[in-house]
Amino acid sequence: MPKKRKLTIAVSALNAIDSPGPGVAVIRALREAESFDVKIIGLAYESLEPGIYMHDLVDKTYQFPYPSSGVDSVMERLTYIHEKEKIDVLIPNFDAELYPFIKLENELREMGIHMCLPTMQQFEERHKMNLNEFGEKYDIKVPKSKNLNDISDVYQIEKDFEFPVLVKGKYYDAHVAYNVEQAKTFYNRISAKWGYPIIIQEFVHGMEYNVTGLGDGTGKTISAIPMRKQYITDKGKAWGGISISDRRMLDLTDKFISQTKWRGGFELELMKDKENNFYLLEINPRMPAWIYLSVGVGHNIPEALVKLALGEKVEPMGDYKVGKMFVRFAWDMIVDMQDFQTISTMGEL
Amino acid sequence: MKIKSNIAVSDSGFIFNPDTGESFTVNPLGASIISYIKEGKSVKDITGELRQVYEIDVNTLEKDTEDFLGLLKNFSLLTDA
Numbered sequence: 001m002p003k004k005r006k007l008t009i010a011v012s013a014l015n016a017i018d019s020p021g022p023g024v025a026v027i028r029a030l031r032e033a034e035s036f037d038v039k040i041i042g043l044a045y046e047s048l049e050p051g052i053y054m055h056d057l058v059d060k061t062y063q064f065p066y067p068s069s070g071v072d073s074v075m076e077r078l079t080y081i082h083e084k085e086k087i088d089v090l091i092p093n094f095d096a097e098l099y100p101f102i103k104l105e106n107e108l109r110e111m112g113i114h115m116c117l118p119t120m121q122q123f124e125e126r127h128k129m130n131l132n133e134f135g136e137k138y139d140i141k142v143p144k145s146k147n148l149n150d151i152s153d154v155y156q157i158e159k160d161f162e163f164p165v166l167v168k169g170k171y172y173d174a175h176v177a178y179n180v181e182q183a184k185t186f187y188n189r190i191s192a193k194w195g196y197p198i199i200i201q202e203f204v205h206g207m208e209y210n211v212t213g214l215g216d217g218t219g220k221t222i223s224a225i226p227m228r229k230q231y232i233t234d235k236g237k238a239w240g241g242i243s244i245s246d247r248r249m250l251d252l253t254d255k256f257i258s259q260t261k262w263r264g265g266f267e268l269e270l271m272k273d274k275e276n277n278f279y280l281l282e283i284n285p286r287m288p289a290w291i292y293l294s295v296g297v298g299h300n301i302p303e304a305l306v307k308l309a310l311g312e313k314v315e316p317m318g319d320y321k322v323g324k325m326f327v328r329f330a331w332d333m334i335v336d337m338q339d340f341q342t343i344s345t346m347g348e349l
Numbered sequence: 350m351k352i353k354s355n356i357a358v359s360d361s362g363f364i365f366n367p368d369t370g371e372s373f374t375v376n377p378l379g380a381s382i383i384s385y386i387k388e389g390k391s392v393k394d395i396t397g398e399l400r401q402v403y404e405i406d407v408n409t410l411e412k413d414t415e416d417f418l419g420l421l422k423n424f425s426l427l428t429d430a
Contacts, residue, residue, distance in 0.1 A: 209370075228370025244370040245355070322367045323357070 004037045008085055009306065010113075012043040012064065013093035014051025018330075019235045022093040024051045025292040026302045027058060032295055033303035041085050047344045053335045060085070063347040071100045075107070087113045089309045091302070093286050095171045098123055116264045116309035118285050125260070126283040128168055128199050135280065138259045140252065142280050143204050143271075147197035154184045157200055166201040169194035174236065176203060204281070206273040208232065210241070211253045212288050214301050216308055217263030223299040223317045224253040227290065230325070238290055238328075243297045245322045252278060265291070265305050290326055297321040350418070351428050352386050366426060373424065382417060386427070392418070 009030060013021025023042070030038045042061035044052050052061045062081050065073045081087065090113050092101045101108075102120050109115075117123075125134055128145070135142030146160055157165060157180065167186035168174040171194055177183035187198050213224035226249040231240035253268060265287035271279045287301060294301040297320040304314045343349040352358070357365045362380040364373040375383065378399075385395045396410050403410070421427035 207369075230370070242370045245367040246369065323365055 004035065006037045006039060007088045007306065008039045008041060010041040010043055010081070010085070010087045010090045011058075011093065012045075012091070012097060014042050014044050014049040014054075014058065014061070015046070016050045018233060019237055020289040020328075021049075022287050022289045022291055024054065024057065025289055026091055026093060026287060027051070028292050029295045029300055029302040030306065031057065033300060033306070035303065035307070039085075041081065041087060043081075044343070047340060050333065052343055052349060053333055053339060061343065061349050063343065067094075067096045067100050071103055074100050075104060078104075078108070078113070079111075082111060082113060089114050089306050091115070091287075091305065091309075092117070095285060098285055114309040114311070116305045118262060118264050118266075122260055122262055123285055126285060127170075128201075128282060129170065129197055131201075131280070131282070134283075138255065140256065140280050141277060143202040145199050145201040147199055148187065149196050149198075151184065151187060154187050155180060157183055161200060161202060164203045166199075166203050168199040168201055170197060170199070201281070204271040204273055204279045206271045206279075208238075209244075209246070209249060209270045209272055209278070210238070210288065210290075211249055211268040211270065212266070212291055212294060212301065213253055213257065213268075214265050214304055214308070215257040215260075215262035216314060217261060219258040219261045221254050221257045221316060222304055222308070222314050223294065223301050223320075224250055224257075225294050225297055225299060225301075225320055226250060226253075227293060231327075240325065240327045241290055241293065242325045243293060243320065243322055248278060252280070256280075256283070264308075265301060293324065293326045294320075296324045296326065350386060350391070352383060352421075353426060353428055356426055358383055358387075364426065366424075369425070371424065373426075379417060382414065383421075386418075 011023050011027055013023035015021040016024040027040050040058050042051055042058040043064040044061050045064060045066055051058055065077055092098060098117060101115060102117050102123055105115055105117060129147045131142050131145055164176050164178045166174050167177050167183055169190040173190045173194060175186040177186055191198055208229045211224055211226045214222040216222050226244050226246050227241040228244050229238040229241050233239050267284040267288040268280060269282040271281055291301060299317045299320050307314050339349055355367050362375040382395060385398060392414060396414055399410060418427060
């Protein structure tokens, strides 16, 4: 058997917690890649992100500055890590990281670090706060939404919406508010954490569905896997899900990719109402925490994304297995104090 | 009356709709009715088959069978075609 090439891949979002980041799932998929072997470099924001301590998955972890610290500080840290590790591919997995990394894409490519990210226009256009315009432009059904920048606007919600409504943060967090008082509470809570605007969205009653996929940047769908959430946590995260074959979800995904010429991984969050209409609730511009299901159904999306990042041609992956499930579980790792001490004080482990 | 072509029904009465991801379980009687539908039998044929196995009056049997078929339709498992 010919020896596989070895790639050094840096991956963020190692927070495999109850509201998990996709990092650990992405790494599991990369470890099972057929076309390359990997050395995994973890990028962690906090010392207790579980992925840091999963030594069978992550070879070395570096603490990394929050995106809010600015592009320069991200670049400085990455330069240091790259000097030591010679990173071939970087996979940022947090929404909030994408802005600085899209900005740095050319600079990083010159250093030899490759990424497969949406363009800045794609990234901005699909923002929750631009979803109405996005739906109109691409003729995709989206729930009505409105951006609020002032707490006094909360009192005007009833003019445009019927309660309940969803109160959402720019990047994360969403709560269902049944009256103005609740909306005000969530407005304050979310704005304190994630800033402005706060998005008020029509609440669509129905069943939650998601699609994860990969676009090659030319309008071609490399992969699309629809999934029905079977078990949802109190944070709204899928704890169990099953791959399905709904043609309309696949068509909607093809339309999204072909019209936007989406480049990179993504997750579409959909709601099916009583009349069987699909509403697009959100477009997450990166792979989801359940991306390992893609390996389970026969499409290793993270592997294909790495190849696209390296400029290699990737053909559409075709059929996938329907009826494959994922069921998440919680697991207590026993960790040496020394490891915690090292990552906390030295910033690497 | 047809069970949708892509619906998977196991011998144990587990039904999976791959379009929606929904799954259901039916008891052995439900499983037999579904297998009769798959064989292309009409409601009359089905009740005829069941009467040979169960001691039940025709009216109740027809009503219960229709109720069950309505349920299958309601869950988008059965089409009229």
